[in-house]
Amino acid sequence: MLATRGLTWRIGEVAIVDDVHLDLAPGEFLGVIGPNGAGKTSLFNLITGLRRPTGGTVLLDGRDIGTLPPHRRARLGLGRTFQASSVFGSLSVRENVRLAVQAYRGGSMKLWRRAAADREVVAAADAALDRVGLAHRDTALAGTLAHGEKRKLEIALLLAGEPRVMLLDEPMAGVSVEDVPELVAVIKSLTGDNGRAVLMVEHHMDVILELADRIAVMHHGALLACDTPETVMANATVQEAYLGEAL
Numbered sequence: 521m522l523a524t525r526g527l528t529w530r531i532g533e534v535a536i537v538d539d540v541h542l543d544l545a546p547g548e549f550l551g552v553i554g555p556n557g558a559g560k561t562s563l564f565n566l567i568t569g570l571r572r573p574t575g576g577t578v579l580l581d582g583r584d585i586g587t588l589p590p591h592r593r594a595r596l597g598l599g600r601t602f603q604a605s606s607v608f609g610s611l612s613v614r615e616n617v618r619l620a621v622q623a624y625r626g627g628s629m630k631l632w633r634r635a636a637a638d639r640e641v642v643a644a645a646d647a648a649l650d651r652v653g654l655a656h657r658d659t660a661l662a663g664t665l666a667h668g669e670k671r672k673l674e675i676a677l678l679l680a681g682e683p684r685v686m687l688l689d690e691p692m693a694g695v696s697v698e699d700v701p702e703l704v705a706v707i708k709s710l711t712g713d714n715g716r717a718v719l720m721v722e723h724h725m726d727v728i729l730e731l732a733d734r735i736a737v738m739h740h741g742a743l744l745a746c747d748t749p750e751t752v753m754a755n756a757t758v759q760e761a762y763l764g765e766a767l
């Protein structure tokens with residue numbers, strides 16, 4: 521479904537992302553781990569088109585999307601959440617999602633269809649909020665949400681774009697321990713929907729182990745291993761790379 525081939529991003533002599541070959545199958549959940557600075561976010565930036573690679577490319581359904589700008593990739597079904605929050609704090613939760621749905625669907629609706637289209641947009645926004653368990657908070661100002669709720673809202677914004685491949689960048693960041701299981705359940709419920717695949721960077725190993733079918737390990741920009749959780753955890757090279765380093 522999604523693949524990278526020799527994906528590389530060099531700054532001068534330094535390879536931030538180094539010859540990465542990844543394959544993500546429909547319905548698959550691939551966790552990406554690696555110490556701080558390993559190149560995980562940079563990899564996401566290359567896949568979504570925020571950065572241009574200095575080598576290699578990205579394929580979606582076998583099509584080379586390596587030269588497309590981010591919005592074209594998003595339209596083809598590649599959706600992403602960001603580490604930095606992309607929520608409008610002074611708007612309501614529902615309004616945030618409604619805007620995201622509207623942005624995704626575009627403004628090409630005929631005028632006479634406007635009312636029906638508006639109803640469809642609101643319905644899609646409500647459905648997304650329902651999926652992430654935020655329907656009861658629809659009128660709250662987004663800026664007043666707790667961290668865990670904000671992460672859910674970010675996932676709802678992502679769902680507004682009807683992604684077939686979801687890239688989640690540290691969805692548990694800033695979330696309090698007691699809110700983690702609920703957020704994990706939400707993410708789990710979204711995987712495999714019509715073959716939706718997920719690529720997730722996460723530092724919490726317990727979360728990765730609960731969700732991931734396979735784990736990709738990055739180290740100094742390169743892919744050290746990519747295999748089932750059991751095989752990766754037993755991999756001597758991986759253990760060596762992490763000796764004394766937090767995942």
Ligand SMILES: Nc1ncnc2c1ncn2[C@@H]1O[C@H](COP(=O)(O)OP(=O)(O)OP(=O)(O)O)[C@@H](O)[C@H]1O
Nearest residue numbers: 531536554555556557558559560561562563721738
């Ligand atoms: N625009 C840039 N210019 C120069 N160096 C950069 C740039 N972006 C990232 N880097 C460097 O590339 C390396 C990889 O960064 P990246 O953010 O991709 O790592 P990461 O694995 O996501 O780390 P973290 O887990 O801390 O988020 C780091 O050493 C970072 O300083």
